[in-house]
Amino acid sequence: MNVERIFFVTQESLSVWTRAGGRLERTAVFAGVEGLQEFEAYVSLSSQLPSAMLVDVIEEEFTRETIPKLGARDRSSLIARRAQRKYPRTPFRLSELQGKTGHDDDEHYVLHSAITNHELVDSWLQVLLKYSTPLAGIYSVPLMAPAIFRKLFHNSGATLFVAQHQGAKLRQAFIRKGILLSARLSHSPTADEDFANFVVTEVQRSRRYLERLRLLSSME
Numbered sequence: 001m002n003v004e005r006i007f008f009v010t011q012e013s014l015s016v017w018t019r020a021g022g023r024l025e026r027t028a029v030f031a032g033v034e035g036l037q038e039f040e041a042y043v044s045l046s047s048q049l050p051s052a053m054l055v056d057v058i059e060e061e062f063t064r065e066t067i068p069k070l071g072a073r074d075r076s077s078l079i080a081r082r083a084q085r086k087y088p089r090t091p092f093r094l095s096e097l098q099g100k101t102g103h104d105d106d107e108h109y110v111l112h113s114a115i116t117n118h119e120l121v122d123s124w125l126q127v128l129l130k131y132s133t134p135l136a137g138i139y140s141v142p143l144m145a146p147a148i149f150r151k152l153f154h155n156s157g158a159t160l161f162v163a164q165h166q167g168a169k170l171r172q173a174f175i176r177k178g179i180l181l182s183a184r185l186s187h188s189p190t191a192d193e194d195f196a197n198f199v200v201t202e203v204q205r206s207r208r209y210l211e212r213l214r215l216l217s218s219m220e
Helices: 032-045 072-086 119-130 141-152 195-212
Strands: 005-009 013-020 023-031 051-055 060-068 093-100 107-115 135-140 159-165 169-176 179-185
Touching: 005 119, 013 032, 023 032, 032 119, 051 119, 051 141, 060 072, 060 179, 072 093, 072 107, 093 179, 107 179, 119 135, 135 141, 141 159, 141 169, 141 179, 159 195, 169 195, 179 195
Parallel strands: 005 051, 051 135
Antiparallel strands: 005 013, 013 023, 060 107, 093 107, 159 169, 169 179
């Protein structure tokens, strides 16, 4: 499907991005109950435009674990069961096999992720379903971070990829060897807080968190 429009869903709103002159431009923003009604009116006038949904919200959780070496069918079944058990209250979940642990060839890493507050997506999605809008998929910004990083930089080492999110928030994704290991979205700083110091403080918090998870050593 040739996507011509992107619905970017965040904690507070849905914005519409369309192609214009070889680039993407934001053409509309919808927020709150009134915004949902306005979004339905908007979709009703352009329901057949091929689209995709991009999601970046605080309530996206990540869990990394190991599984034993199994055949492809048994492995898929095990991963699906564990993902269902970890995130039973949302259909918006994904599990990614990330290769061998390195310590034991009989174990593999799996990264489970899920949008735990499915209502953040459901309300917008129901409008698209109502008008049969063709949707290429629902994509997670953190899960796309490794591909974006590979496109911009040539680095396979331990990297904390920091991007500004809706002005004052920060999306931080920790990547190693092209694999996403952790992601967090910070809250906005207080009104009297210097933004540069806010960035440094949040990065330091992420580092301490990664060290506690043993995803990063104190020497790196």
